[in-house]
Amino acid sequence: xxKNQDLYKYEDLFNFSKxxxxxxxxxxxxxxxxxxxxxxxxxxxxDSHGVARLSGYVRLWEAKRINAKPNVxxxxxxxxxxxxxxxxxxxxVVAPKAMQIAIDKAQKVGTGWVSVKNSNHYGxxxxxxxxxxxxxxxxxxxxxxSPLVAPTFSLERLLGTNPIAVAIPANKQAAFVADFATTxxxxxxxxxxxxKGNEAPLGWxxxxxxxxTKNPHELKExxxxxxxGGDRDHGSHKGYCLGSIVDIFSAxxxxxxxxxWVPPFVSFLPLPKDPVGDGIGHFFGAMRVDAFRPADEFKSxxxxxxxRFRKAPSVNGEKVLIPGDPExxxxxxxxxxxxxxxxxxxxxLTEVGKKFGVKF
Amino acid sequence: xxKNQDLYKYEDLFNFSKxxxxxxxxxxxxxxxxxxxxxxxxxxxxDSHGVARLSGYVRLWEAKRINAKPNVxxxxxxxxxxxxxxxxxxxxVVAPKAMQIAIDKAQKVGTGWVSVKNSNHYGxxxxxxxxxxxxxxxxxxxxxxSPLVAPTFSLERLLGTNPIAVAIPANKQAAFVADFATTxxxxxxxxxxxxKGNEAPLGWxxxxxxxxTKNPHELKExxxxxxxGGDRDHGSHKGYCLGSIVDIFSAxxxxxxxxxWVPPFVSFLPLPKDPVGDGIGHFFGAMRVDAFRPADEFKSxxxxxxxRFRKAPSVNGEKVLIPGDPExxxxxxxxxxxxxxxxxxxxxLTEVGKKFGVKF
Numbered sequence: 001x002x003k004n005q006d007l008y009k010y011e012d013l014f015n016f017s018k019x020x021x022x023x024x025x026x027x028x029x030x031x032x033x034x035x036x037x038x039x040x041x042x043x044x045x046x047d048s049h050g051v052a053r054l055s056g057y058v059r060l061w062e063a064k065r066i067n068a069k070p071n072v073x074x075x076x077x078x079x080x081x082x083x084x085x086x087x088x089x090x091x092x093v094v095a096p097k098a099m100q101i102a103i104d105k106a107q108k109v110g111t112g113w114v115s116v117k118n119s120n121h122y123g124x125x126x127x128x129x130x131x132x133x134x135x136x137x138x139x140x141x142x143x144x145x146s147p148l149v150a151p152t153f154s155l156e157r158l159l160g161t162n163p164i165a166v167a168i169p170a171n172k173q174a175a176f177v178a179d180f181a182t183t184x185x186x187x188x189x190x191x192x193x194x195x196k197g198n199e200a201p202l203g204w205x206x207x208x209x210x211x212x213t214k215n216p217h218e219l220k221e222x223x224x225x226x227x228x229g230g231d232r233d234h235g236s237h238k239g240y241c242l243g244s245i246v247d248i249f250s251a252x253x254x255x256x257x258x259x260x261w262v263p264p265f266v267s268f269l270p271l272p273k274d275p276v277g278d279g280i281g282h283f284f285g286a287m288r289v290d291a292f293r294p295a296d297e298f299k300s301x302x303x304x305x306x307x308r309f310r311k312a313p314s315v316n317g318e319k320v321l322i323p324g325d326p327e328x329x330x331x332x333x334x335x336x337x338x339x340x341x342x343x344x345x346x347x348x349l350t351e352v353g354k355k356f357g358v359k360f
Numbered sequence: 361x362x363k364n365q366d367l368y369k370y371e372d373l374f375n376f377s378k379x380x381x382x383x384x385x386x387x388x389x390x391x392x393x394x395x396x397x398x399x400x401x402x403x404x405x406x407d408s409h410g411v412a413r414l415s416g417y418v419r420l421w422e423a424k425r426i427n428a429k430p431n432v433x434x435x436x437x438x439x440x441x442x443x444x445x446x447x448x449x450x451x452x453v454v455a456p457k458a459m460q461i462a463i464d465k466a467q468k469v470g471t472g473w474v475s476v477k478n479s480n481h482y483g484x485x486x487x488x489x490x491x492x493x494x495x496x497x498x499x500x501x502x503x504x505x506s507p508l509v510a511p512t513f514s515l516e517r518l519l520g521t522n523p524i525a526v527a528i529p530a531n532k533q534a535a536f537v538a539d540f541a542t543t544x545x546x547x548x549x550x551x552x553x554x555x556k557g558n559e560a561p562l563g564w565x566x567x568x569x570x571x572x573t574k575n576p577h578e579l580k581e582x583x584x585x586x587x588x589g590g591d592r593d594h595g596s597h598k599g600y601c602l603g604s605i606v607d608i609f610s611a612x613x614x615x616x617x618x619x620x621w622v623p624p625f626v627s628f629l630p631l632p633k634d635p636v637g638d639g640i641g642h643f644f645g646a647m648r649v650d651a652f653r654p655a656d657e658f659k660s661x662x663x664x665x666x667x668r669f670r671k672a673p674s675v676n677g678e679k680v681l682i683p684g685d686p687e688x689x690x691x692x693x694x695x696x697x698x699x700x701x702x703x704x705x706x707x708x709l710t711e712v713g714k715k716f717g718v719k720f
Contacts (some may be wrong), residue, residue, distance in 0.1 A: 071687045253649070292475050
């Protein structure tokens with residue numbers, strides 16, 4: 001942790017954020033839900049997607065690009081699928097509601113799959129996937145995002161960091177929770193390097209000529225993030241495939257904007273011309289474990305899987321981790337000790353509070 | 361193409377392979393199906409998974425590890441899911457039958473998801489996913505495989521190259537078909553380097569100490585393939601997540617062997633002790649496009665997606681490809697000019713033919 005980061009209690013950040021969401025017109029229930037989703041990012045250590053973004057959502061609302069009282073509704077469905085129109089609501093509210101529809105469908109026919117249009121940034125992907133766990137279901141969550149990533153051999157950014165999250169229940173062991181951007185490194189990591197003036201490893205970014213560079217600022221000078229793999233020799237075409245699948249499932253299936261047409265999160269950037277759909281898109285899945293085999297049987301084999309992987313001999317001084325381990329440990333620590341916020345974030349939140357008469 | 365590779369007509373290889381499958385006791389229908397799946401790998405340029413493996417299947421049958429007359433059946437199901445027991449049949453036969461079940465379920469309730477146990481190597485992942493295309497469905501296919509891959513920080517191999525294939529229909533444009541191992545490089549590429557005595561790029565393999573190496577032979581000296589990403593700095597934990605998800609969906613959901621317990625393809629290696637399930641596992645999915653939005657609408661947006669990506673400005677002399685482009689071009693060429701086979705493969709097939717009185 002940086003020395004210039006003070007620690008804030010979860011409850012305090014929760015009450016502050018909820019008040020702000022209430023002030024922009026969210027119902028009490030929606031403000032509560034949005035806050036829970038937003039802060040789960042801070043708890044799990046994905047600081048770029050947490051309370052640091054609160055002012056961004058407020059600015060989108062000020063720009064009339066977020067509807068605080070959305071009518072989130074199914075516009076097309078089959079027994080195991082739905083397309084949900086988010087009505088320009090906060091992604092933080094639209095996403096868990098859409099995931100709940102996937103869970104409800106899975107209760108009835110074994111699995112549920114929901115593609116969402118007309119939404120915006122939905123916070124941390126893993127939150128929504130993890131909603132399935134308490135129902136003994138496998139949960140999936142993905143979203144497209146504004147273009148920052150160049151496909152293999154492209155000079156142009158055509159994809160977002162398009163994350164995928166998959167949550168799988170176990171019994172004695174904690175759940176398996178994978179949650180990752182389909183790029184070599186998430187944009188949040190670049191922002192940290194930019195702020196600190198550090199170099200990036202080669203393979204994270206290319207400059208505007210398409211050459212790999214260590215300079216994280218090239219991203220703002222016409223460069224691009226690279227798909228997982230980094231370059232063709234190291235499988236960047238696979239990361240490009242993954243990012244594309246997320247884009248298509250989230251947006252071409254639902255009728256949202258895809259590829260270079262995905263609108264930016266920040267309100268000061270203009271919306272892309274000639275949109276091909278509505279807002280940004282997400283995709284959610286829920287699979288009832290007992291639609292495949294008895295849940296107890298499955299979960300005890302998951303315990304065995306996890307225990308076996310954990311005890312693999314490892315490279316000096318390192319541990320073989322199970323997906324979700326670092327985030328769970330971080331959450332336990334931050335619930336106890338508090339959530340660190342950078343000074344500019346504190347300043348930003350103080351300003352937002354002043355605007356609405358809420359003390360930070 | 362190597363100079364020492366003669367070209368063989370698809371029809372000739374087809375008839376030969378079909379005859380061999382008949383000779384080991386497959387029904388006419390199953391022999392036809394197994395051959396079609398096997399040779400689609402040769403056509404699409406995935407030479408390691410094609411006719412070069414025919415003798416391997418025969419040896420597994422000789423070792424009584426393949427049942428030529430399997431009763432492939434559903435052992436557990438819900439309206440949108442099934443677990444299929446492959447009855448130790450050829451994966452080349454079990455897989456398309458299981459995928460057909462997924463498609464049938466999707467016809468009825470929008471999507472179908474099938475996890476398979478008691479199977480073995482299923483050929484090229486993309487074949488099965490592509491079965492969905494003619495029904496205006498999105499197809500998915502994945503399989504686990506015997507352990508060659510070390511998770512991030514592990515010295516031990518715990519995962520197979522566990523490929524994922526996703527096929528998405530378009531209208532005027534050819535379908536989007538992603539088909540990739542969840543490692544930096546597929547094992548087939550290593551085999552080529554080993555044979556030619558060439559070095560591998562760093563990031564493909566580690567030696568038995570867990571250090572990255574360029575020597576492709578280290579894989580046989582206690583080393584391991586690396587998950588997509590290569591190392592922690594370049595996101596190997598994401599490739600590890602992907603390989604794990606494939607393993608769990610294919611085998612923990614179905615009741616097949618997972619992780620280090622997955623049986624080897626080659627008959628001369630012993631089966632792992634204390635198996636945790638039956639055979640190897642696969643996972644298939646089919647989603648009816650019109651369970652989300654009208655199929656014509658979806659497919660015309662896929663055309664737009666594909667055309668937009670294709671025309672991105674690119675790095676000198678390269679082209680931005682759409683997943684499936686190289687394989688489709690290869691297939692057109694090989695159907696016309698023939699399929700190149702390495703001399704050891706020709707020798708191997710000749711031997712197999714002699715054993716059963718079939719001329720190669």
